[in-house]
Amino acid sequence: MQQRKSAECGFHIGILRARQDVNVVLHFQSPFATAIACIGKDYKNFNVITEIPYYIGVVAVIPYPNPGSNELAHEIISAMK
Template sequence: MITKEQIEIFVAQAHRYGEARLMLCSSGNLSWRVGDKMLVSGTGSWLPVLTPEKVAVCDIMSGQVENGVRPSMESVFHLGILRERPEVNVVLHFQSEYATVVACMKNKPSNFNVTLEVPYHVGEVAVVPYYRPGSLELANAVIEAMKDHDAVLLSNHGQVVCGRDFDEVLERALFFEMACRVIVQSRMDYTVLSRKDVEDLWEHL
């Protein structure tokens, strides 16, 4: 059973992501694994002001909605990620300012490791082509990319990150946004850490 307290935790975290300016209006969606159930923001809901009445409860394996609230149209990839990644408990789709600029670039970066926080907290970023929001093509592309990545850039759309808990997801999203801000504000004149630098980080951190 999903409790009122669990719904309240989920709503509070949605507000936290909104306060971090990770999305505008209804542009983002959030999910949380609770046992064999998934809490997910409802279709058309605004994460910064999400209310308990707009939180959908779904069975993870069947995808069946259990409380009558229509889930976000992107709930298919949320479910798919949770099924494929048993260690993942939180999935966030967002559209932060600079990362969305990068998502719309004609020539996107192939390496986001502008500071040590990116390889250490975000990892390699997968890039998927544009597919219509809510489409099965987009869901399949995101699920496939998330099998071995924790962050995905959706071309001309936004970003998806996943993690073990709400803090890890927030950290991942904010450091991804920071990297994209460096890339954009440098006017594409930036350097990245070498492979040796990244390996050294993992060895000593």
């Protein structure tokens, strides 16, 4: 059985190429994160769980481009640098 690649493999591959310290990309479809992105504000202290500041640091909020688009890949890769 052949599996289809993700429509968003562009940003998965882009992150792995841009960040030598990253070995895996975990991607989830949180309706809450999508809602925050659609609001269009730049939140400076956006922590969905209390562990984020300790383990991850700042959570970037990017504009909401079309899913699977080159614009989405560019925004995510830029935010991850």
